[in-house]
Amino acid sequence: MTTKTLDKTAPAHVEERAAVTIEVNGKPLEAKPGEMLLGALRRAGIQVPTLCNMEGLFPSGACRMCVVEVEGMPNLAPSCACPVTAGMKVQTHSQRAIRARKTIIELLLADHPDDCLYCVRSTNCELQRLASELGVRQRRFSGERRRLKEDASSPSIVRDPEKCILCGKCVRVCEEIQGVGAIDFVGRGSKSQVGTAFDESLNIASCIYCGQCIVACPTGALREQSHIKEVMAAINDPEMTVIVQHAPSVSVTLGEEFGLKPGVDVNGVMTAALRELGFDRVFDTGFSADLTIMEEASELAHRIKTGGVLPMLTSCSPGWIKFVEQFYPEFTKNLSTCKSPQQMLGAIIKSYYAEREKLDPHKIFSVAIMPCTAKKFESGRGEMLHDGVADVDAVLTTRELARVIRMRHLDFHALKPETPDTPFGERSSAGKLFGASGGVMEAALRTAHFLLTGKELENLKVDAVRGLKGQKEARVKVGDLEVGVAVVSGLQNARKLLEEIRAGRRDLHFIEVMTCPGGCINGGGQPFTTDTEAVRARMQALYAIDRDEHVRTSHSNPAIQRIYSEFLGSPLSEKSHHLLHTHYSEREVLT
Amino acid sequence: MSATATEARNDAIEETLAAYPNAGRDSLIPILQDVQERLGYLSREAIARIGEHLGLPASKIFGVATFYNQFRFQPLGKYHIQLCRGTACHVKGSLSLLDAIRQELKIEPGQTSKDGLFSLEVVACIGACGLAPVMCINGEFHAAMTTQRVRMLLEEYREGAQENV
Numbered sequence: 008m009t010t011k012t013l014d015k016t017a018p019a020h021v022e023e024r025a026a027v028t029i030e031v032n033g034k035p036l037e038a039k040p041g042e043m044l045l046g047a048l049r050r051a052g053i054q055v056p057t058l059c060n061m062e063g064l065f066p067s068g069a070c071r072m073c074v075v076e077v078e079g080m081p082n083l084a085p086s087c088a089c090p091v092t093a094g095m096k097v098q099t100h101s102q103r104a105i106r107a108r109k110t111i112i113e114l115l116l117a118d119h120p121d122d123c124l125y126c127v128r129s130t131n132c133e134l135q136r137l138a139s140e141l142g143v144r145q146r147r148f149s150g151e152r153r154r155l156k157e158d159a160s161s162p163s164i165v166r167d168p169e170k171c172i173l174c175g176k177c178v179r180v181c182e183e184i185q186g187v188g189a190i191d192f193v194g195r196g197s198k199s200q201v202g203t204a205f206d207e208s209l210n211i212a213s214c215i216y217c218g219q220c221i222v223a224c225p226t227g228a229l230r231e232q233s234h235i236k237e238v239m240a241a242i243n244d245p246e247m248t249v250i251v252q253h254a255p256s257v258s259v260t261l262g263e264e265f266g267l268k269p270g271v272d273v274n275g276v277m278t279a280a281l282r283e284l285g286f287d288r289v290f291d292t293g294f295s296a297d298l299t300i301m302e303e304a305s306e307l308a309h310r311i312k313t314g315g316v317l318p319m320l321t322s323c324s325p326g327w328i329k330f331v332e333q334f335y336p337e338f339t340k341n342l343s344t345c346k347s348p349q350q351m352l353g354a355i356i357k358s359y360y361a362e363r364e365k366l367d368p369h370k371i372f373s374v375a376i377m378p379c380t381a382k383k384f385e386s387g388r389g390e391m392l393h394d395g396v397a398d399v400d401a402v403l404t405t406r407e408l409a410r411v412i413r414m415r416h417l418d419f420h421a422l423k424p425e426t427p428d429t430p431f432g433e434r435s436s437a438g439k440l441f442g443a444s445g446g447v448m449e450a451a452l453r454t455a456h457f458l459l460t461g462k463e464l465e466n467l468k469v470d471a472v473r474g475l476k477g478q479k480e481a482r483v484k485v486g487d488l489e490v491g492v493a494v495v496s497g498l499q500n501a502r503k504l505l506e507e508i509r510a511g512r513r514d515l516h517f518i519e520v521m522t523c524p525g526g527c528i529n530g531g532g533q534p535f536t537t538d539t540e541a542v543r544a545r546m547q548a549l550y551a552i553d554r555d556e557h558v559r560t561s562h563s564n565p566a567i568q569r570i571y572s573e574f575l576g577s578p579l580s581e582k583s584h585h586l587l588h589t590h591y592s593e594r595e596v597l598t
Numbered sequence: 599m600s601a602t603a604t605e606a607r608n609d610a611i612e613e614t615l616a617a618y619p620n621a622g623r624d625s626l627i628p629i630l631q632d633v634q635e636r637l638g639y640l641s642r643e644a645i646a647r648i649g650e651h652l653g654l655p656a657s658k659i660f661g662v663a664t665f666y667n668q669f670r671f672q673p674l675g676k677y678h679i680q681l682c683r684g685t686a687c688h689v690k691g692s693l694s695l696l697d698a699i700r701q702e703l704k705i706e707p708g709q710t711s712k713d714g715l716f717s718l719e720v721v722a723c724i725g726a727c728g729l730a731p732v733m734c735i736n737g738e739f740h741a742a743m744t745t746q747r748v749r750m751l752l753e754e755y756r757e758g759a760q761e762n763v
Contacts, residue, residue, distance in 0.1 A: 188655025195665045204656035205642060205671075213655065597646060597656045 027093035032100070040093065044086040045073055048099060055099055056108060056137055058225050059174040060087045062539055064183060070174050072108055072137070076101045083107055109141040115172045116143065117150035126170070126227040131535060133225035134172060155200060160208035162387050163216035163232055163380040168200050171228040177201060177220035184524060186499035187330065189214040201228075204597050213333055213596045215498070217326035217522045218380030218404075218531015231380045231532060234401040235411055241372035241400070242285040248366055251286040252352050252431070253277065253376040255293050256442030256527040257405050259548035260378065263534040263541070264409035265419040270544030272552060275424020280412050281376075282425060289427045292375065293434030295352035296441040296450070297561035298570070299323065302587055303345045303447075304455040304561075305578035307517055311488070316340045318493075318508065318515040321447050323347045325385035326522035326531075328591065330498050335505050336593035344588040346398075348441065349375045349382055350391055352431060353398030354586040359574045360431070368396050375402045378442070378530030381522065390589045404532025433566035436553040443546045444496035444526035445472035445479060448519040452483055452492070453560045460486040467559050473550065475525045475543060478504065480515075491515040497524035610636040611644050615651045623652055630663055638674040667720075672710040675717035677755050680734040681707075684723030687731040690742075695731055696720065698745040702752050715759055716752070 026037045031053060038047035043066060048055055058070035066087040074083035078096035083104060098104065115134065123129045155168040178201060182188040189212045193202040203212035221229040241247045258274035281289045307319050322328060322343040331338050357368040375382060385391065386399040412419060426432065437453055440446030449469045456464040471481035477500040480493045491514045495501045501520045523530045528545035558564055575582050614632045618625050633644050640663055649656040663669040681699065683692050699718060703711045710717040726732050729741035740751060
């Protein structure tokens, strides 16, 4: 699979050359020669609307929303694909440009269902927003309505092709960022639509359920498979004890749904909200992230000591697991056998906790709040059932949780922060780091160092694996051993690395893979944003928590120490294997 | 379909691909054309194998193939109908011919009837405007067609097929 990536704001080959001056709306503007006009405009804070543009990818020029008037050019130029030249004169909001944009929206609306009142993206839809901003107040063009079937076959994602405006962002994110290519344009002209190979339903395609297409989609053509009904039914069932866990990245993104700026940690308020909603216990998946680290670091140490299969690959990200099972089945033996934190906590709740609290596991309804749509798929995997009891019964995305909070009309800003329930509300800040790319690695290195040498890592902060870069590598001294580690996010990056290993690369012991670029903070279930800076702020929020808290390693979490002494024995014990580990198998799909 | 037929089709695909060693995405359309030339259509297996050969997802191969009118995804019928929808034929009423064929055979352009007898292809202009409206079955031209004559003609072919059994 080939990928073209081009950083439009600063292409490498033009970086060295001197800046040029252009004139925008009558004012001078500094730009880098050869960069695309849109990048220069955005840096200067001049907003030109786009529907198809994707940061970091080659411009496709499909939607034409970003057209501007350039002096000397007979036609309007799409600023996303128009290289800057010295002295060019640009009008971004001339009457002609605005009229062109408005016409584009009117044409897109010609065959749009217009059922905004009932649409999951209402008030949050880019098409709706642009129609409003450009003053579209009537249906100027009436096209033939396409009658296309909704595809609700997938456990994670629902596709409603009638709402699709063919911007192509889902196709590009799937192929170029995730290296999957489950969908593409099918057909031509007025009959084109986005579909899978042979127009099959999504559940039998190579889709890995990551939901990056949902986040990329400007309209309601893609959404998550909702579990809200099941959760509300359980809460209203007096027989059921409804237990909720929330993933590390959720508390630093949920606030955005209620108007807070990206990167504000709302953990306490979220806990209060979850109690108000009627959940009987509120636990933190960060606890089982710590548990994962205990098991995974022990597994790594064991593999290194006994000459097991290396490099070991992390197994927390269910989209990545499906990716390996279908594209690289020979690497399933490299995957850590650890279940993900979601499934570990689910299994512990229905065993250890049920026993302790004298609850019937059949009467526990276990809910996970996740940044992720693939977690819905994961919770339904056959391997995650024990004697007919599922580890986790329902998964809500961050967005769905926000919807439930709004439905309950809770004043998010007036809620008083509360603390989670014991014993699974206790986590280390290492567990919290799981929410960002590199976080699992950092947490694992802290604990692996302790397990292998008996001493704490000198500097707990491992800078080399932090940040938003798609591929990060480091060599870390653990006692006498130099451990080679790599961290990748965005599965196209994982694909590249696996190809290197296939071709004979041998210097890596441990690789962390997160499906979504930047990790769970940018997951397919997170609040909509197309802004890298927002993702960076979410990441910084997790780093701030790690900087400020006292319990910074998984093995020093008292609740973890307790569960091993009271219940599990030691990492990789028989009980651990039964409850906390899983297996993988090759998956036949049309790739 | 018998096992040997499947094998023969797979061999045809492999032979075609062997003519394109180390090919990239720029060879996609020639390969699709060659495979269709050999098989008469693009089978699921063909699309999956071409994708594998070129390192492209099957969705991309399917996407490209559905963009072009020339590619079909069902085997050709015993009788392949090419209906001209060029300007002259259109003016002379070829749309009603198309409707008649659709009704008679219960197939859309690009499809093959359930009994495997007929497949239908719509051609932009077949280059016989003097014979408009014209249709062509297995290379044989039928001029100045009417809906009634279409029905009769299809019936003739059906009977012919039965006699041959």
